[in-house]
Amino acid sequence: MRVAVVGQGYVGVTGAVSFARQGHQVCGIEQDADRLRPLALGRAPVEEPGLQQELALAVETGRLRFTESLACAHARQPFDVVVIAVGTPPQEDGSADLSQVRTVLSEVATLLPALYVVLKSTVPPGTSEMLLAEHPTMRPRYAYNPEFLNQGSALDDWAAPSRIVAGVCSEPVIGMLRELYGLVACPWVVTTPTSAEMAKYVSNTFLAVKISFSNEVARLCTTPEVNIDDVLCAAGADPRIGSAFLQPGLGFGDSCLPKDTAALQRWAAARDIATPVLDAVIAVNRAQPRRVLEALREELGDELAQAEVAVLGARYEPWSDDMRAAPSLSVIPELVTETAAVRVWEPAMDSGRLEQLFPGVRACPDMRSALRGARAVVVLTEWPQIIEADWGGLATELAGPAVIVDGKNCLQPGQMAGLPVTYRSTGNRVPAHISDSSTSSAPTP
Ligand SMILES: NC(=O)c1ccc[n+]([C@@H]2O[C@H](COP(=O)([O-])OP(=O)(O)OC[C@H]3O[C@@H](n4cnc5c(N)ncnc54)[C@H](O)[C@@H]3O)[C@@H](O)[C@H]2O)c1
Structure with missing residues (x-):
């Protein structure tokens, strides 16, 4: 054709x-x-x-x-x-x-x-x-x-x-x-065309439900006895639920879910149709990027205003240059307003573009220079370089006692547990010590 x-x-x-x-x-x-x-x-x-x-x-x-x-x-x-x-x-x-x-x-x-x-x-x-x-x-x-x-x-x-x-x-x-x-x-x-149009919105809205629900679950899973990764892995293993999009973190920030959930909400409101689930999904999502600053306030208190902050990653996803609703667009300007200095390392953007997109930040050519002297680290993108980094070595660059806010829940929890830093994720991810020998995962004969 x-x-x-x-x-x-x-x-x-x-x-x-x-x-x-x-x-x-x-x-x-x-x-x-x-x-x-x-x-x-x-x-x-x-x-x-x-x-x-x-x-x-x-x-x-x-x-x-x-x-x-x-x-x-x-x-x-x-x-x-x-x-x-x-x-x-x-x-x-x-x-x-x-x-x-x-x-x-x-x-x-x-x-x-x-x-x-x-x-x-x-x-x-x-x-x-x-x-x-x-x-x-x-x-x-x-x-x-x-x-x-x-x-x-x-x-x-x-x-x-x-x-x-x-x-x-x-x-x-x-x-x-x-x-x-x-x-x-x-x-x-x-x-019919109208059913097909509705099917597209319903599909995207349901994916958004899974992400916002995961963020609500994360708020229930903050004590050391509960591990959000294990909870969502166990729930997602049920084929009726599925593990895709059970992702706590900064919320949905791709170019489709924010706009399509908002459009469906407007469409319903124009027809006087109540959408309590959809409204909650959107409200949870809007609040989620703000939790980065809340975590920093809780950890640093009045010292936040004097703190230097390293931001690792600005993209929503490493594999896409689509920045249309990326959480970094709200998180980084808030950090610029509330802290002493913000440096950003984003391997897919040159320094000119970064500093133009985020006025007031200093773009850094590598992770180590971004971390040097920082009191807080905020991870906004799950770049493999961040996940696989030698955090034991990198932590020595930080100005202690430092805080790491892992906005994507992507750092390795076991490694974080051994560092001289306070690690904050969305829900608790640091493994609790299993003391009862009957529950230890010894190999079965
Ligand atoms: N991006 C996604 O992942 C995705 C997934 C599924 C559905 N969608 C939907 O598909 C549609 C397109 O999404 P996108 O992300 O590709 O959009 P986009 O904004 O990246 O691309 C749209 C392109 O259309 C061009 N354009 C607009 N009017 C034109 C015209 N009269 N003649 C020629 N070109 C014209 C624009 O210049 C632009 O390059 C949207 O409705 C979106 O919601 C997007």
Whole structure:
């Protein structure tokens, strides 16, 4: 098939590459010159494992190219289907901004009736019906097909999705979608566009529930006799619960869960539908980054204002450059306001970008120089270099008695227990001594 993918962000560019890998002839459409420029040279505009290599290969084999204008590309050689993956960012009140989707659909409407239209952007329930009322000729060839990929494993998720949800108004569209996805084998849920839209919000909200619930559990697990890691491991081993997203820490700070939970909350409020669970999930999440400063206040009291603080990591995830809702964006400015000095080590950002993103901090080229003389350490990203560091050696650089606040619960608890520092995690992680020999884990004969 000849496929246009409009919007070359995290979803669009990984989708364009994946459709090209399926054997389709793909054209990525991007209006932002800063994203289009690298694409034209065969370079990925966003960070995603494996993307650069696969994109270069797809361009080299002639299956994938990029351009600015959908209409011009369609005029040269008509597309069979246009896949729309533009942004739906949050507005001030939390609701989804649909302006990018509206603009593309209006342009696509001028190219009808020749092609199929597949909307992948996350939109509130009822959006497709509202847009189809504005563009009725689109209805028989329209699908709402939400995307469920995880940043960090996007290409694998495109190749082997957990499910494909097809919100359609007519039968032939299902055949087109099956051809588009080709050999991908997974369960299909074929439903109405509005159900598909709701399914996307419900999925993201449930993942957010798991994270906020883990943070509430962590508040119940703070004494030495209880270990949050063991508790969540035991609970997550139940297949009815599952261990994914049972992650206490700074809360959800990727680009989707904060915006999608807020958008669903606004959507419900506009219809006078109460959402007590969702409200609590969002409230817990908003409070979570503030717990870094609370922990420092509890440990350092009045000395906090004179303390020098080392921040290790600024990204939400090591494998993604997406900073749109990263907890560091609120935690680091608070530290700058409340403490004497803040140095930041973030291996994926140069010092100029770091100091521009976080005014008032000093960017450090390595972990050791960031830690030198610091009274407190705050870990915001689970970089392997941080997890695998020789903390026994690094602790000697700190100005004692020092505090380590592990915002990601990623340092090794056994190692922390032996250090001359106060280690604070979200919930207790330091192993308690098991004294009863009958419960010790001696090898069984
Ligand atoms: N990022 C994720 O992990 C993820 C996962 C699942 C679903 N989603 C949803 O998918 C959608 C896209 O997400 P994203 O993270 O890729 O967004 P993004 O903001 O990174 O990318 C959107 C791109 O669309 C481009 N664009 C906007 N209007 C355009 C137009 N008229 N013509 C050409 N290009 C245009 C923008 O310049 C931008 O590069 C959102 O609705 C999001 O909620 C995202």
